Amino acid sequence: xxxxxxxxxxxxxxxxxxxxxxxxxxxxxxxxxxxxxxxxxxxxxxxxxxxxxxxxxxxxxxxxxxxxxxxxxxxxxxxxxxxxxxxxxxxxxxxxxxxxxxxxxxxxxxxxxxxxxxxxxxxxxxxxxxxxxxxxxxxxxxxxxxxxxxxxxxxxxxxxxxxxxxxxxxxxxxxxxxxxxxxxxxxxxxxxxxxxxxxxxxxxxxxxxxxxxxxxxxxxxxxxxxxxxxxxxxxxxxxxxxxxxxxxxxxxxxxxxxxxxxxxxxxxxxxxxxxxxxxxxxxxxxxxxxxxxxxxxxxxxxxxxxxxxxxxxxxxxxxxxxxxxxxxxxxxxxxxxxxxxxxxxxxxxxxxxxxxxxxxxxxxxxxxxxxxxxxxxxxxxxxxxxxxxxxxxxxxxxxxxxxxxxxxxxxxxxxxxxxxxxxxxxxx
Ligand SMILES: Cc1ncc(COP(=O)(O)O)c(C=O)c1O
Numbered sequence: 001x002x003x004x005x006x007x008x009x010x011x012x013x014x015x016x017x018x019x020x021x022x023x024x025x026x027x028x029x030x031x032x033x034x035x036x037x038x039x040x041x042x043x044x045x046x047x048x049x050x051x052x053x054x055x056x057x058x059x060x061x062x063x064x065x066x067x068x069x070x071x072x073x074x075x076x077x078x079x080x081x082x083x084x085x086x087x088x089x090x091x092x093x094x095x096x097x098x099x100x101x102x103x104x105x106x107x108x109x110x111x112x113x114x115x116x117x118x119x120x121x122x123x124x125x126x127x128x129x130x131x132x133x134x135x136x137x138x139x140x141x142x143x144x145x146x147x148x149x150x151x152x153x154x155x156x157x158x159x160x161x162x163x164x165x166x167x168x169x170x171x172x173x174x175x176x177x178x179x180x181x182x183x184x185x186x187x188x189x190x191x192x193x194x195x196x197x198x199x200x201x202x203x204x205x206x207x208x209x210x211x212x213x214x215x216x217x218x219x220x221x222x223x224x225x226x227x228x229x230x231x232x233x234x235x236x237x238x239x240x241x242x243x244x245x246x247x248x249x250x251x252x253x254x255x256x257x258x259x260x261x262x263x264x265x266x267x268x269x270x271x272x273x274x275x276x277x278x279x280x281x282x283x284x285x286x287x288x289x290x291x292x293x294x295x296x297x298x299x300x301x302x303x304x305x306x307x308x309x310x311x312x313x314x315x316x317x318x319x320x321x322x323x324x325x326x327x328x329x330x331x332x333x334x335x336x337x338x339x340x341x342x343x344x345x346x347x348x349x350x351x352x353x354x355x356x357x358x359x360x361x362x363x364x365x366x367x368x369x370x371x372x373x374x375x376x377x378x379x380x381x382x383x384x385x386x387x388x389x390x391x392x393x394x395x396x397x398x399x400x401x402x403x404x405x406x407x408x409x410x411x412x413x414x415x416x417x418x419x420x421x422x423x424x425x426x427x428x
Contacts, residue, residue, distance in 0.1 A: 004040055023391070024384040031058030034408035036389065045416040046389045047402045052211070052243045052357075055270040056315045057407040063273045066311035070304050079108065079301040080293075086306035093313055094281045097252050100261025105287035108279050108301030112242040112268035113141025115278040116205070118295055119264045120145055122280065123203035123236035126289035131201040133191065135172040135184075137213035137395045140205065140240055149205055152213065152395055168195050172206075174216045176349050176361070176368060181222045188229070198233035203264075208254035211243035214394035215351050215359035215401050223258035236263045236286060242278070243357070246270030247316050247406060250326040250355025257354070273312045277305030321406040325355035331410065332358045332402055335417045339424065346372065346428050358402040361394070371398035375427060382423040388416050 002008055009025035027039045034057060036044045049055060056063060070086070079087050087108065095104035109115055120132055134140065134149040141147065142156065148163035150156050151172075157163070168191050173184040192198045204226055209217040230237040239262035244254035248270055255262055264282035271277055276299070280287070316322060333352030339360075340347040348363035362379070364370035376398045383390040393401045400420075404413065 005038060008039065023380065024389075026384055026389075033057035033060075034405045034412050042387065044384070044387050044389045045412050045419070047404050047416055048389045048391045049403050049405050050274065051269065051391065052248060052403045053269045054274050055246055055248060055406050056273045056312050056321070057405040058274075060273055060311075060315060060407070062315050063308050063311045066307040067275065067304055070307035075304055076299070076302060078298055080296050080298075084303050084306075086303055086310060087301045090279075090301075090306045090309050091281075093310070094267065094279055097313075098265055098281045099253055099256050102261060103284040104281055105284040106279050106281040107287065107295050108277065108306075109297060110276045110278060110299050110302070110305075111141070112266065112278050113143040113146040114297070114300075115242065115266040115268055115280050116140045116146040116149065116240060117143055118280050119205065119236075119238045119266055119282075120149075120203060121295065122264060122282070122286060122289055123238065125294070126286045127202045127234065127236060129200050129202040130166045131168065131196040132166060133168045133170060133188065133201060133204045135206055135210075136169050137172050137174075137210055137216070138169075138205070138207055138240075139210070139212035141242075166196070172210060172213070172216065173219060173222050174214075175219075176216075181219050181225065184222065185225050185229075198229075198235065201233065201235045203236040203238050204230055205238040205240055207240045207244065208257070209244045209249060209354050209357055211357075211401075212393050214361070214396075214399045215357060217254075217351070217354050218258075220258040223255060223260050227258075227260040227262075230263070238262060238264045238266065240266045242266050242268040244354070246312070247322040247325055248355060248403070249357050250322060250329060252316075252322055254354060254357075271312065272305045272308040275302070275305040275308040277302065277309055316406075319407065322355075324406050328356040328404060328406065328408065328413065329354065329358055331413055332356075332417070335414075335421075336360055339421055342421075343424065343428055346375070346424070356402075356404060356406055359393070359399050362398045362400065371396035373397040376400060378427050379420075379423055382427060383419060386419045386423060388419040388423075390420070 008027040030037045091106040094106045136151040138151040140149040148167045170188040171184045173181045239255045268278035329352045336350045345366040349361040351359040362372040
């Protein structure tokens with residue numbers, strides 16, 4: 001009987017396509033809140049939450065109870081055939097939670113990429129226009145349109161073209177890398193002169209904090225200027241909150257930092273604590289542009305996902321997890337600053353201004369232009385060997401991102417950061 005991580009990894013490599021790669025040869029048997037145990041009985045502190053999904057912790061008892069109750073009653077009828085109350089109640093909650101005063105509506109799908117696809121369909125149906133603008137370094141998923149919108153080639157786009165047409169990219173403002181808000185807006189406006197008239201643009205899609213791209217938060221001024229440009233030209237503004245949503249950044253949705261109301265928001269990952277559910281929530285008038293039957297799918301808004309999401313929302317509110325995200329960010333920030341003081345030539349930047357969406361950028365010799373990608377890879381590998389689940393990201397592969405459950409204890413944060421520090425000090 002297979003019982004070791006190495007044996008499972010061998011079987012995985014033989015049985016599963018290499019394109020669906022895995023970061024660590026660690027096979028999980030059980031999880032509880034912010035800890036995981038593998039098939040060999042090794043314990044891990046989880047700073048990854050399955051990429052920002054289990055914000056309410058692994059196997060949160062409230063979510064488990066809601067899901068169990070649901071599957072005992074029924075697991076699927078298709079919301080497009082004979083619906084159920086949980087989908088309606090969840091849509092009502094999302095409409096309430098989405099920022100801004102306009103009347104809202106929601107629709108459900110299964111994954112983040114599908115939510116992104118649907119925002120483009122909705123924006124095109126509403127405006128009757130073709131073009132979509134996205135940003136360099138942005139990540140929007142692995143389906144065709146979402147991949148076309150993604151602003152990073154390897155590993156997401158090479159080998160997979162041609163991509164859907166009428167997608168244009170502008171630089172995302174990152175002061176640390178010498179791109180100001182002004183630079184970015186200037187480039188966007190030059191697209192309007194060079195590539196596509198603003199009156200032909202259906203939508204601009206932006207992550208309020210770039211996730212896979214490296215955890216760079218969009219300055220408030222940038223989000224506000226995008227809002228103004230969209231208003232001026234009748235363009236639909238889409239906030240991709242798939243990684244930033246559901247309390248992760250210390251607000252329920254990250255675009256609240258800029259005080260703006262996007263026209264459409266994509267929601268996935270943290271919405272259902274690990275059950276495949278995603279949504280688009282937006283201004284009712286825009287959401288209703290497609291014809292009945294034009295949106296959805298067999299599993300979109302699965303009753304199991306909806307039950308989980310309703311429980312997740314209750315847990316977030318009752319346990320004050322949005323506020324907790326800020327406390328987690330502050331705690332990480334303090335310890336990571338200490339690490340930067342010890343290793344100033346390696347820890348180039350710390351990002352802890354958006355709740356529990358935290359990162360450090362590793363460089364060589366303190367030089368912003370020299371990303372330490374090999375060190376980042378080695379650090380992630382060493383962390384797993386020492387019982388810490390760690391994720392990297394970034395266009396240059398030199399960012400360590402921290403996405404702990406919002407239910408994690410201070411003790412576990414300290415224990416995890418002790419492992420991180422010891423590994424990084426050993427490697428430098
Ligand atoms: C901002 C953003 N958009 C879209 C996606 C795609 O979501 P999914 O992997 O569920 O399709 C992701 C996933 O990481 C994401 O972070």
